[in-house]
Amino acid sequence: MATADDIRATIDKYLAAFAAGDKESYLGLFAEDATVEDPVGAPICRGREEISGFWDRMRGMAEKMELVLLGSARVVGKEAAFVFRVTTTVGDNSVALEPIDVMSFDDDAKITSMRAFWGPEDLQAV
C-alpha cells in the first residue's frame, strides 16, 4: 500500500523528470496501463507507448522547462491534486503556466491516471 509520503515522492520525481528532460525516469513513474489527459478534454493517452508520444510532443519541443510545486500536494488515499508552476522556454520565448494536476496511484505509488486542468487562457508570457 502506497503511503502519502510514497505518493509525494512520486510527484516530486515527476516534476524533477520533466525539468531534467529525463524521459526514462518520467515513463518509469507510470503504471503499465496508465492514462494521461493533458489538458483535460484532450485525447487520452493510454499506456507507456502513448505516454511516450505525449512526452515527445510536450517535453520534446521545449529547450528548457522549470517546474516548481506550489504549496503542498493534497494527498487523500490513493489520489492527489497539486498546483505547480511550469516555465517553458523555446528560443527567446518563455511562457509560464500553473496547472492543477489530479492523479491516482497504485499500491506501488505508480501513477495510474493523470488529468491536467489548464487552458490556453492560463498561459502567461514571462
Add this chain to the structure above:
Amino acid sequence: MATADDIRATIDKYLAAFAAGDKESYLGLFAEDATVEDPVGAPICRGREEISGFWDRMRGMAEKMELVLLGSARVVGKEAAFVFRVTTTVGDNSVALEPIDVMSFDDDAKITSMRAFWGPEDLQAV
C-alpha cells in the same frame, strides 16, 4: 451550453454562498442528481437532500467562514479545478485550509459533481 464565464460565475457564487451561510443559494447551484465527495474518499452525497445534510454537518457547525479563491479557476470544457483558502471560526478557534476542488457542470452551469482534495494534515491553526 455553459461557457467558461458561466462556470466561473457558479464557482464565485459557490464560495459566496458558503461564506454567507446561505444554504438555499448553495443548494441551488447543484444539479438535481449532483454528487459531493468532500474530502475525496469520504462517503459520496448524492442529490440535494444528501447535499443539504452535508451542508448542515460542514457549514452548520461553523460560526464564520471566510473563503478566498486563490488564483483563477482552471476551466476546461465542462470541468474546472480551483484552489481556495477557507478560514473557519468556531468559538475562539480558527483553522485555515486550502483545498483543491474539482467540479463538473451541466449545460446550465449547475454543479453535477464536486470532489474536494484535502486531508487533516492540511489544516493550519491561525
